[in-house]
Amino acid sequence: MIMRYFFQTIFIWMTLVVSTQAFAQGSDPKPLFDQLADANFNHAETLVGQIAATGDPRVVPALNAFAEGDLYFRKSDKAVFSAKSAGSQLELIDPVTGTSAGQVAKGAVTKIKVNNNLRRAIRAALGGLTLMSPDRGARLSAADAILRSPSAEALELVEAALAKETDAEVKARMEEARAVSLLSSDRSIDEKRAAIETISGLGAAGLGVLNSVAVTIDPGLKPDLDKAIASIENEQQLWNLAQNVWYGMSLGSVLLLAAIGLAITFGVMGIINMAHGEMVMLGAYSTFMVQEVIRTHAPGLFDWSLAIALPVAFLITGLVGFVIERGVIRFLYGRPLETLLATWGVSLILQQAIRTIFGPTNQEVGNPSWMSGSFPLGGMTITYNRMWIIVFSLTIFFSLLFVMKKTAYGLNMRAVTQNRRMASSMGIRTPWVDALTFALGSGIAGIAGVALSQIDNVSPNLGQSYIIDSFMVVVFGGVGNLWGTLVGALSLGILNKFLEPSVGAVLGKILVLVLIILFIQKRPRGLFALKGRAVEA
């Protein structure tokens, strides 16, 4: 792959190095752009190299547009433009001068196709063109581009840029880019040895580079190379452990989110609520609806969509929960089997209702920008959405704990569930407490749905995939104990993630279930069993 670019790109670098300020010195890029109209993928790749070889920095936006699939040619004269959408029409922009060339109907132009190879070629070309850009961010991503597709040809270019660089962070990144490029060049062994040293500090990303030259490298360097690979692998092993714990906590927090509402309705109230999963689903659909409204009326608020969806989902699902309790469950207290059947019926009704209203297909729930992407932490990658979900689930958990233990309503609730008749004779309106508690449990399931919509499908079946896990966590943790739910969820998550790498996801899940069955045989009341009279009630 690297060799394929060698001949076509060597000219780029040569020209660029020669042209001091990388300004129009080579040929005019415009005719090269126009040739793209008839080019197949291979030819287009060559043309991209030639366009970059002109060294004209004005082509950068057009090359970016090409990589994004926004480059078109006009059918009438095969002139190439980058374009952006302007209502139902397209606004054409000259690829070199960047001036507008008027608006045309979408049918008057044809999109120039781009595939992965072309995108790679464009990325490499852009890396070379923007290494000396005045914009710090552009230089940083240019260095990244070279890091990702190292080639010996980029070396002199990087060194030229490095000599002028003043920003410490960019400089460090360029040093790394220089090291990876140097490794495949014909520089001296000593320089390469130093490069290997630098790369061994790169972690997993460096491993790929080192492995790719393992076969072709000078025998004199082989011991250094092997040492560097071994040291990265050793380091990775430690990070793997940390990563498994993190993944486990992340899975555990999802389990906690799914189970926490059930810990109220099933754990505290004792209702076998088969419609719990559908409350989660309704929460996810509330998020979808909130986002739809935001998309059409106030696109600027999109990053706030989840914050807005939280109270909406809580109110909607809380209300549905309230109606279910008043309409169905209150007639069935003390009759668990009928409750099970009735709530299951309710769950089917809710599923089919959502399917009828929104259709059976997945709905698109977008991730706000602060929930997309990841950042590296040592040798592991932490994705923002997982991190926020852990924070979010713990926040819900502790708020709920606060409500249960420190508020008057929580006291009433505990009184009613522990001894209904006594509570009633003390003047507590037990039916209302029941209804509000069920609504609270449902509402919490709803806000869990807001979070789960960020990582899972939003479809009518969403709830079904969580109902089993939820019951598993609550029963394992100990029915009636919120702390048990927390500990249960996290330990099941971590156990699962430590089993998964060695036995695979399928067997891992089975093993977890087997272990839970054995555990329940030994301790039927779960991890944190309730003691005292409440147990006999």
Place this chain on the structure above:
Amino acid sequence: MSFLFKMGKAKLGGALLAAALSTTAFHGAFAADDTIKIGVLHSLSGTMAISETTLKDAMLMLVEEQNKKGGVLGKKLEAVVVDPASDWPLFAEKARQLISQDKVAAVFGCWTSSSRKSVLPVFEELNSILFYPVQYEGEESSRNIFYTGAAPNQQAIPAVDYLASTEGVERWVLAGTDYVYPQTTNKILKAYLMSKGVKEEDIMVNYTPFGHSDWQTIVSDIKKFGSAGKKTAVVSTINGDANVPFYKELGNQGIKAEDIPVVAFSVGEEELAGLDTAPLVGHLAAWNYFQSVDAPVNAEFIKTWHAFTKNDKRVTNDPMEAAYIGFNAWVKAVEAAGTTETDAVLDSIIGVSVPNLSGGTSTVMPNHHITKPVLIGEIQADGQFEVVQETAAVVGDEWSDYLPDSKDLISDWRKPMECGNFNVATGKCGGKGS
């Protein structure tokens, strides 16, 4: 409290039964003699409803369009729709009901291989015809079933060839959901790759349960596997719902298509509808049809579809094209035979050519599979695919040449052979499979 829970479990079975009984099946009105009835056997509830409901709509549209053209043999067509509710044994029951009670001339339906295997004996016993419109793992050929979706050589193998030749991939992750289609396809692919000189250590096979939603470990494993210095790609046979969290995790962990491309066999326009595809641009899918195909017949089809569903956002997909081909082939065969009687149609349909939606024609072959071109597409930011390679029409190969059990088998339902698993090595009809 735990007593209460145990009781709950004991009655769960009863509850399941009640729910199964409550799922509704609805029928068309009783037909007069001047209509021909066809059955539509797709799940409208349960887990598969997400995929199959669309096919039910497509069938109703095709019937309506045919009736506008005057029906078949001068009679109007009437679709009898039943709901097997994603429940495999119920598929067999509903199929029997369609054939014996409703007396349908042919049935269009099924999605999963499990449902097809469930109805196969019913169609053979009652001698009726099923058109099966979904890509599948091959290794089957029945006298009464027509497979209008892709066999592995019409989808999986060309996709792998594309990656190896165009993108220079040398290291492969075969990731799939743990059931029959991915298992068989991956077995074929592994044998194929190894026959092309790929070493065992350059192939990683990974299975996950249905609906798997936590992909963190697997995606980071893929990343690690890809850091061995060779170009790496993922071949995904991950099914249905599990794809959305998988692609989300790929996007979030920053795996770009330029670094490690993913080629999928079960991800189409419909599956992408629930996703923000901007981080996924460049990942691939192999099908025989994409909505973005530039052909007049496709533009016409999409227009009819939008008009029929009264929703111009509804996407079209590959199984819809397969249903379209199957339906038109049946219409043509019935008109050639002059009757809807099963044996006559089975004779007349072989060799029938009908237009497909990518601008060519598809022919029904003696092995009850069809010819169709293979299209490789890259995901675009708008949720559509852009075709980056298109092959000439390929004949569906029911018995894979890369599996030791099936490489000697062929299928030919013409007289005098009339055999679905003829062993060319022994010269006898009969072998593995049905």
